[in-house]
Amino acid sequence: MAQHTAPQARTTAPAAPARALLPLILPAVVVGVVASLVFVAISVAGDELQGLLWGPLPDALGVGRYSVLWMFVMLVATGVAVGLVVWKAPGHAGPDPATAGLDAPVMPPLVLPGLVLATGLMLAGGPSLGPENPVIAVNVGLAAWLGGRMRPRLPGGLWPMLAEAATIGALFGTPVAAALVISEALTGRPVRGLLWDNLFAPLTAAACGALTTTLVAQPTFDLHLPAFGTPGWGDLLAALVTATAAALLGLCAVYAFPSVHAAFRRLRHPMLALPAGGVVLAALGALGGPLTLFKGLDQIGELARHPEGWSAGQFATMAVVKLAALLVAASCGFRGGRIFPAVFVGTALGLCAHALVPAVHPAVGVSAAVLGVLLAVTRQGWVSLLTAAVLVASPGILALLCMASLPAWLLVTGRPQMRLRADGRPVH
Incomplete structure (x- = not known):
């Protein structure tokens, strides 16, 4: 018996005493609250500026708010404004966003004001990127x-x-997302002590960030799609096919990313690359309509309120245009993240599946498509699964998504990510 218990004792990670974890609570709480307030402040400022630029201003000029002319004016002007910030601000508003992910590097304080300004202008001006990467x-x-x-x-x-966990909790309105991302990041690293000891402080920060955002801004991800009950075999088949098809579509953008980024990089100056990107984004907006502009979070609510309001072809067009807009915005130098616009792509694609085959429940189509696109674009398994699940307030959807993630993950794993190294080569 002693021969078997000794090895087990050596391989069991020692738990941290409470006195080692208690001093971490106050820093985690402070970081969680402050990170949430920073996120809310940037988001609200961007929304207020967006309301002005796309509302009273074109009205005063006698131009249609979402006319093709105004799209070109606003997106090119946004490219010029962000280009000036990237060109002149200390630190050039951070590194090339094509090289950035959720695991942000520590930047000097002097760089942060330029990054905040570039992000706010981007959110207001209409490029298809979200606030997540810059805010983190x-x-x-x-x-x-x-x-x-x-x-x-x-x-x-x-x-x-702590800051990364707090911001992820604030972004998604739940600390579970941050805990899953941190636990995923710890995989393969030497971890001292129990997993929950290592997650104690980040989970505290994430919970405070999520709660602060909920109390201050009251966000919701629930699309209020038709209620989904007990899943059946047809639902399982629909989830598997939709998630796989969405992952394939997402991979198209992933494989095109290095080439599109290289094309804008040849312009060699942000005052050329960003306005040029604005021109392309305006053309895409004219093709896909105003719903394909901006980060996409408000726009998916509009799609979900009228799941029968567009044809399958129109949903497919919006999904492809939004993915192309995400690809261009991330390549030409706009500061922003890829998760929120990818959610729009998945939502439009899922509603396209429902329009093509009415037997596909809208909740199943949307959640499975969002899952597939996010797996391809972010390569973050837990974030993809959780984001897809929170869009549909139904316990029965989670089992379907877990099954649908398997073929989609087999399709995307080992392939290039939608993220580049400094030399332009894709990260694997």
Whole structure:
């Protein structure tokens, strides 16, 4: 018996004592609240500026709010404005966004104001990117700078982890997303102690970030699609096929990403690349309609309110145009993330599946398509699964999504990611 218990004792990770975790609570709470407020402030400022630029301003000029002319004016002007920030701001508003992911590097404080300004202008002007990557980068930079000065005895690597977890919790309105992302990031790394000991502080920060956002902004991801009950065999087949087809569509953008990015990079200056990107985005907006502009979160609500309001061809057009707009915006230098516009692509694609085959329940089509597109674009399994699930407030959908993720993941794993190295080569 002793020969069997000794190895087990050596391989069991020791738990951290409570006195080692208690000092982390206050920093985690502060980071969680501040990260959420930064996210809300940037989002609200972008929304207010968007309302002005796409409402009273064109009305005063006697131009249609979403006319083709105004799309070209606004998107080119946004490219010029963001180009000026990237060109002249200290640190050039951060690194090339094509190289950025959710795991943001720690940037000097001097770089952060330019990144905030470029993000706010992008959110207001209409490019198809979300706020997630820049907001995470800003919060990581602030937490590392301020935390290292206020609590220098804490490990330096703790602050970026708290800020990332807090911002993800604030973005998705739940700390579960952050806990899953952090646990996924810890895979393959040497971890001291129990997993829950390592997640204690990030989960606290994420919970505070999510709760603060809920109390201040009251966001919701539920699309209020028709209620979905007990899943059947037909629903399983629909989820498997839709998720796989969506992942294939997402991979088209992933494989095109290096070439499109290289084409804009040949312009060699942000005052050329970003306005040129604005021209292409305006043309895509004219093709796909105003719903294919902006980050896409408000627009998916419009699609979901009228699932019968467009034909299958119109839904398919919006999905392809939005994916192309995401590809161009991420390639030409606009600061932003890819998750929210990818959710729009999946929503339009799922409603297209319902329009083509009415037996496909809208909730099944939308959630499975969002799952497939996000797996291809982000390669973040937990984020993709959780985002797809929260769009449909139905417990029965989760089992279908877990099954649908299997063929979609087999399709995307090992392939290039929609993220580039500094030399332009794709990350695998």
